[in-house]
Amino acid sequence: MKDLVQMQKIMYPDLLKSMQQRYSILYTISLFHPIGRRGIVTQTGFPERFVRKEVDFLQQQGLIFATTKGVEITEEGKSIISDLHQFVRELMGLTTLEHKLEDLMLVDKVIVVGGNSDINDFVKQELGRATVAYLKNIINEDVTIAVTGGTTMASVADAMVPFKNHSCLFVPARGGIGENVDYQANTIAAKMALAENGDYRLLYVPDPLSEKLYQTMIHEESIRETLTLIRNAQIVIHGIGDALALAKRRKTSEAVLQKLTEEEAMSEAFGYYFNDEGNIVHKLRTIGIQLEDLVSTESVITVAGGKSKAEAIASYMKQRKSDVLITDEAAAKEIVTKHLI
Numbered sequence: 381m382k383d384l385v386q387m388q389k390i391m392y393p394d395l396l397k398s399m400q401q402r403y404s405i406l407y408t409i410s411l412f413h414p415i416g417r418r419g420i421v422t423q424t425g426f427p428e429r430f431v432r433k434e435v436d437f438l439q440q441q442g443l444i445f446a447t448t449k450g451v452e453i454t455e456e457g458k459s460i461i462s463d464l465h466q467f468v469r470e471l472m473g474l475t476t477l478e479h480k481l482e483d484l485m486l487v488d489k490v491i492v493v494g495g496n497s498d499i500n501d502f503v504k505q506e507l508g509r510a511t512v513a514y515l516k517n518i519i520n521e522d523v524t525i526a527v528t529g530g531t532t533m534a535s536v537a538d539a540m541v542p543f544k545n546h547s548c549l550f551v552p553a554r555g556g557i558g559e560n561v562d563y564q565a566n567t568i569a570a571k572m573a574l575a576e577n578g579d580y581r582l583l584y585v586p587d588p589l590s591e592k593l594y595q596t597m598i599h600e601e602s603i604r605e606t607l608t609l610i611r612n613a614q615i616v617i618h619g620i621g622d623a624l625a626l627a628k629r630r631k632t633s634e635a636v637l638q639k640l641t642e643e644e645a646m647s648e649a650f651g652y653y654f655n656d657e658g659n660i661v662h663k664l665r666t667i668g669i670q671l672e673d674l675v676s677t678e679s680v681i682t683v684a685g686g687k688s689k690a691e692a693i694a695s696y697m698k699q700r701k702s703d704v705l706i707t708d709e710a711a712a713k714e715i716v717t718k719h720l721i
Contacts (some may be wrong), residue, residue, distance in 0.1 A: 414450035496710030498686035508535030526613035540575035554668025555585035588664035621648040646695035658698025690714035
């Protein structure tokens, strides 16, 4: 298929571009239906006049139909999306990016979705859907899944669906009381469990902790029981933070901020801060998963995207702790073209 796509790009560049745009509109309708034209403009970024023309065409072809609430997709439209999905990914160069990153990062699998989640929430939602689709493919028994917090992980929770014939236990990978409640690991674990028809356990501890408070809480029976579940999770799903941006958002002390700046911290995950080479430059005292726990985890799935996160993603992935990376086109291209790994 790769050779065919390359030949078509040379012989019919305008036709392929038109098909890609039309597919994007149809795919958007399939996700958000019923949706109005302005909604399609917002999600795709295409001009309103162009969207109006394409919507009319898709209606004439019987792929969508109009309702009082907006346009809906037909069964034939769904079939077209399914048939074209892999071809459009080849056309966009996403599969090529995946293979390049797999070789560079030495991971089992990379999944790249189109677009840039920095500027389009639709792409962040695609990261969530891609993560859930991957989970559905690999889960063949009841498992414990540990999840971190953050906006990208919240998108994974929004996309969660029941796993066929299996019910999972969801746990937060670390504490996080004090942050925006919608993006706390506790909230995300509970939301995933409810959507998947599974169960969940919560970890009511602040993050980070002072040494004194850590020593006190680590001996609490309920915390110890939850912590055992967390550290024995078969699957870990986590995001990656931009080191300095995350530290400032968490109101980190000036002394630590200065240290992170001097050490050129690039990324954060599980309370660890990493520099450009993937080396640990600072660690928060947290209750939850530690890097050494990931060695015995069956599958560690990293989910992060956006051009602005490319350096942070590359920094963390040099730790070689992840089995799977799910990212977006903008981050993937930035990593490859700037040789960040």
